[in-house]
Amino acid sequence: MSANWDLAVIGAGPAGMSAAMAATRLGLKVGLLDEQPRPGGQIYRNPAQPTPEVLEALGEDYAHGMELIEKFRAADIDYRPGATVWDVMAGGEIAFLRDGRSAEVQARHVLLATGAIERPVPVPGWTLPGVMTVGAAQILLKTGGYVPDQPAVLVGGGPLLYLVAWQYLKAGAQIGAILETVPRSNLWSALPHASGMLSQGRLLAKGRRWLRDLRSARVRRIRGVTDVRIEGEGAAEAVTFQKGGRRQTIQTPLVLLHEGVIPNTHISLALGLEHGWNDIQQWWQPRLDDWGRADKPGFSVAGDGAGIWGAEAAEHLGLLAAHGAAMALGKDGLDQAGVAEARGALKSVAGARAFLDRLYRPARSQRVPAADDTIVCRCEEVTAGQVRQAARMGALGLTQAKAYTRCGMGPCQGRLCAPTVSALIAETRGLDDAEVPAYRPRPPFKPVTLGALAAPAFRAKAG
Amino acid sequence: MFRRLETASPVETVTVTVGGKPVTLPRGETAAAALVAAGEATGRTTPITGAPRGPYCMMGVCFDCLVMIDGAPNRQACMTEIRDGMRIERQVGARRIGG
Structure with missing residues (x-):
């Protein structure tokens, strides 16, 4: 074996x-x-x-x-x-x-x-059934050909979000709206890297085709969206957001979130x-x-x-x-030729990446919840307020916040809350994100039952 | 929430039950897809506040799609391939040891 x-x-x-x-x-x-x-x-x-x-x-x-x-x-x-x-x-x-x-x-x-x-998107209501990541919805499309049966609302930004919207369009599924949360000022930090993007002709053409097709299908795109909340009793029913100083609501049972990977x-x-x-x-x-x-x-x-x-x-x-x-x-x-080819291709991809990463860098408000009652750790239902309190009590990273609040102690083992918890600790303690130490996961990396652990030993004994 | 794209090609299917209700879907799909196909947004309620949850990441990361499968608790629906006759049931609140 x-x-x-x-x-x-x-x-x-x-x-x-x-x-x-x-x-x-x-x-x-x-x-x-x-x-x-x-x-x-x-x-x-x-x-x-x-x-x-x-x-x-x-x-x-x-x-x-x-x-x-x-x-x-x-x-x-x-x-x-x-x-x-x-x-x-x-x-x-x-x-x-x-x-x-x-x-x-x-x-x-x-x-x-x-x-x-996928980066966690801890907005109020993100734990409701009917709220998924854009990537999750795409997995359903890839593996079973599932598309929304009612107009879904896609929230966030980044290439994957537009790709999935475009794939839905091609599959004949309706899109309620695309709510774009990426700050428009990102363009200014991305522009100096535009030449790297322009050198990637195929990639650029692909992105332009998605956006053009979405535009000609008159898919509703709302830019500059902030303060996203998902509402519903027992499941998602609507997404509400702030746009141009006004609160707006779109009814939908399916909200797909994405702020990059x-x-x-x-x-x-x-x-x-x-x-x-x-x-x-x-x-x-x-x-x-x-x-x-x-x-x-x-x-x-x-x-x-x-x-x-x-x-x-x-x-x-x-x-x-x-x-x-x-x-x-x-x-x-x-394989010297293979290595040289790989290095050349990577150099060209790096140029485009520098542009895309800056253009779609998520808004801080989509990564770090403003409201204290927003759930941060989905497993243990720990809120942003509890993590802020832990940081004030001296938690230097997820490792301590875990001991204080149980965040990161559920079955996902911090995979989904660590980025948010680190950012909340940085904010509360007045540090840069890089100054909050990364969490240190421990084995078992996924839950293991005693039965699974014991099975080989029992088999050896029986043999 | 979702519908399946129609296909002209032949597809081998299996039948499972979701909360006792039979659901037929293509072989090779997951228990989480069966929840979706059954129109069931909720797969469990949480051990702490009893809040409803359903599949969120579909790739084994978030553990929000935990369900009971053939009587066994804490199964990740998105990581479990369906078999004929599989019983998929909602997991309510906390588990008991050995339960």
Whole structure:
């Protein structure tokens, strides 16, 4: 049952798939653990039974993902789908749950390719049923062809929000309105980076097509929206907001929130890898060398988990990380042409990213609730006011705030509240966001039952 | 809240129950999709205030889609693939140990 790999990759998104394939070509024995039943990650999240109607609505980038998945499936990789990693130890041992049982593998080098999660949007009413993230709604579209049956309201900003609106349009679903919360002044900080965006012709054309199609379909876009609240008895019924000094209300049972994505740093933070604060993307990211290697030997990170670069860059970063791991393991015969191509492509993506990150940098009010009674920790139902109180009592970070209030102590283990709690502590203590230490998750990374832990031992005894 | 895009291609289906009500949907989908297909926005009520919650992130991060599956509590609906005859039920309040 337990395997010995040269390289263990965690996550089967574009970075993980690309890294695993490249490492195999470099002669490494590669295994890949992924929580989903099928490869692709969230960006190329793929259904068991794809239908032409859904593929048509998703567009050509998704079709590229399907090709990547096909190549990945054909490669010589010990691929373990449905595997939830719950511990990664300093010596390269990885514990994971699969089919209700815990198992372990041993790797000489570990590559985290855990991707991104959506930034929490802690507005009043965000916990009501009928409120989801834009990404969640897109997963329903990708995996089952689900579209809103009544006009949904999309709130926030960023490329994914417009992409999903456009995909809904193509699928014939109605959109109630797009409420844009991104400050219009962002444009001034983004403009100096416009040349980087202009050099990415294909990306630019894509974005312009989405916005043009939304405009010609007369989708209602309301800019400069602030103070968003979702109201309803037992489920979402309406979204209200402030616009031009006036409060407005739109009735809807489905509110989709999006304020961009942040690196999923749960395991990299738990491992104690060195991280730095990215002030534009407003979250931590591991400090890596040019080959994706972290400060602790034996660990690398690639893809959006290392900072938000997007799916295209993730494939290149995966290839570079595979080379970094191969070099660390003393392999030679690197693919110099492949490396040069990846580095060139990344340089060009970085230019566009600098523009987009600044243009869609979320408003502080969408990240840090003004009202004390807004829930911040969904699991333990801890409010912004309670976290502010904890900060006044001396909480320096989520670790202390957790002891005072239980925030971050529920099943999500702080994944969803940490960004908000850190920002609230920074605000209350008069610090910069970067001065509030990142939280330190502990294993098990996902809840594990005693039965799952005991299963291998019982089997050994019975055998 | 949601409807499924119609398709001309043949799709293999399975039937589960959501709160006792049979729901038929394509094989390979999740229990959270079954909630959505059944028009059920709420999958659980919270242990602390009893507030209703439903699927929020659909990717295993938020744990708000916890439901009872075949009598077992605290199942992440969005991470559980459906099987024929699966019983998906609302999880009400806190769990009991061994319950």
